Amino acid sequence: MPGSDPQLIQVQRMFRRLAPLLSPLEDCPVSGRPCAATRRNLCRVQRALGLPQTGRLDDALAQRLARLEALCAVCAAPSLPPP
Numbered sequence: 001m002p003g004s005d006p007q008l009i010q011v012q013r014m015f016r017r018l019a020p021l022l023s024p025l026e027d028c029p030v031s032g033r034p035c036a037a038t039r040r041n042l043c044r045v046q047r048a049l050g051l052p053q054t055g056r057l058d059d060a061l062a063q064r065l066a067r068l069e070a071l072c073a074v075c076a077a078p079s080l081p082p083p
Contacts, residue, residue: 004032007062014069015041021072 009032019027024044028037039055046053049064 005057006032007059008032008034008057009039011042011065014065014079018069018072042062059071 005011009030010031012030013030014038015025015028016030025041026037029035034055042057042061043053045057045065045068046055046061049061049079051061
C-alpha cells in the first residue's frame with residue numbers, strides 16, 4: 001500500500017490476533033497507517049509496560065509486542081494430554 005508503514009502493518013496484524021486474547025486490546029484495520037484503534041492499542045500496551053503513552057510505534061515497542069504475541073501463542077496453544 002502506498003504510504004503505509006510495513007512495521008505498522010505487522011503490529012496491526014498482531015493486534016488483530018491478540019485482541020480476542022488480551023482485553024482491552026481492540027481489533028483494528030490492517031492498513032499500515034495509524035488509526036484511532038491502533039493508537040489506543042499502542043497507548044494501552046505502553047501503559048501496561050510502564051512506558052510514556054505516546055500512541056506511536058518504535059522499534060523497541062515493536063520487538064516487545066512480537067515477544068508478547070509469541071508468549072500468547074504458547075499460552076493459547078492447546079495442551080497435550082498426559083502420556
